[in-house]
Amino acid sequence: MRLIPSIVFLLMGSLIFAQDAGPEFVGNKKCKMCHNKTEKGAQYTKWETTGHANTFDILLTDEAKAIAKKRGLKTTPDLAGECLQCHVTGWGTPTGYQLEVDETDKRAVSQNNALKSVGCEACHGAGSLYKGKKDMLAIEAGTLDGATLGLVKPTEQTCLGCHNDKSPTFKPFDFKERSAKIAHRYP
Numbered sequence: 001m002r003l004i005p006s007i008v009f010l011l012m013g014s015l016i017f018a019q020d021a022g023p024e025f026v027g028n029k030k031c032k033m034c035h036n037k038t039e040k041g042a043q044y045t046k047w048e049t050t051g052h053a054n055t056f057d058i059l060l061t062d063e064a065k066a067i068a069k070k071r072g073l074k075t076t077p078d079l080a081g082e083c084l085q086c087h088v089t090g091w092g093t094p095t096g097y098q099l100e101v102d103e104t105d106k107r108a109v110s111q112n113n114a115l116k117s118v119g120c121e122a123c124h125g126a127g128s129l130y131k132g133k134k135d136m137l138a139i140e141a142g143t144l145d146g147a148t149l150g151l152v153k154p155t156e157q158t159c160l161g162c163h164n165d166k167s168p169t170f171k172p173f174d175f176k177e178r179s180a181k182i183a184h185r186y187p
């Protein structure tokens with residue numbers, strides 16, 4: 001008899017735990033599966049042609065190394081949180097880009113590589129909960145609020161999270177003009 005209440009308690013506990021588990025980063029490749037059809041705007045290919053696809057590699061350049069040296073960083077920029085925070089996806093979160101992954105875990109390595117850029121989720125939010133086709137269609141139709149599953153509607157504030165004067169190479173940011181440069185709306 002005493003077992004039943006504790007099982008119920010355990011079940012409730014795991015339900016609460018499951019609800020607590022927030023959205024996790026899944027990486028661009030997962031979005032590409034569904035968001036690269038020409039007739040739907042080919043978002044992935046469009047993204048790939050913007051600087052946002054290159055933000056990690058830029059940290060490997062001599063220009064980046066010179067900036068890091070001038071700032072007195074103890075490591076190269078590709079290893080420095082001071083730089084990575086705006087040059088990868090999900091920096092400083094448990095499921096975002098990590099400096100160290102278990103090299104024998106192929107899935108983890110490939111997942112981490114998929115976060116080495118300012119990817120879809122850097123603006124739209126971590127995708128594990130909203131990426132299902134049924135939910136995506138419902139969000140699009142307006143019958144489901146994407147925000148409850150972690151989907152972010154990017155605004156100027158989203159951009160200003162990185163395009164600000166903490167960036168060593170900061171250039172004034174005009175939202176309208178810059179948005180046009182990365183536009184990937186439906187046709």
Ligand code: HEC
Nearest residue numbers: 030031033034040120121124127131132133136137139140
């Ligand atoms: C299984 C397929 C699938 C996957 C995976 C997927 N999507 Fe979608 N998404 C859709 C569909 C279907 C729509 C509805 C519009 C359409 O038909 O293209 C949509 C709509 C959207 C919208 C517009 C929502 C709105 O408010 O109208 C955004 C933004 C979006 N997806 C971002 C993403 C991102 C970012 C990822 C990766 C983390 C992702 N999607 C993964 C299928 C998918």
Ligand code: HEC
Nearest residue numbers: 050051052054055086087118122154158159162178179181
């Ligand atoms: C997570 C950080 C981050 C966020 C968020 C972000 N950016 Fe960027 N953005 C960067 C970095 C880093 C570069 C530098 C890439 C380069 O020089 O190639 C960049 C470069 C750009 C460029 C120039 C590259 C090109 O292809 O022309 C444009 C335009 C741009 N961002 C627009 C935006 C807009 C609009 C938003 C918001 C909707 C935004 N960014 C949000 C980090 C970010």
Ligand code: HEC
Nearest residue numbers: 063064067068077082083086162163166167168169170171
């Ligand atoms: C607050 C966010 C942020 C931080 C922190 C940051 N960057 Fe950037 N970085 C950007 C953005 C945004 C751009 C795109 C330039 C722009 O539009 O301002 C950029 C562009 C660059 C570029 C390309 C050159 C250019 O003029 O576009 C280099 C190189 C670079 N960053 C190196 C670094 C290094 C090295 C660090 C660490 C010392 C660093 N960044 C830290 C946001 C950041």
Ligand code: HEC
Nearest residue numbers: 031035043044047052118119120122123153154184185186
């Ligand atoms: C730098 C930020 C940024 C990145 C990176 C980004 N997006 Fe977007 N995305 C936006 C903005 C801004 C909008 C326009 C939102 C609006 O007008 O309501 C948008 C709109 C969309 C839409 C809706 C289009 C429409 O016409 O309503 C889809 C789908 C989408 N993005 C998918 C993606 C996918 C897939 C990726 C990665 C391959 C991606 N986005 C990367 C900022 C971004």
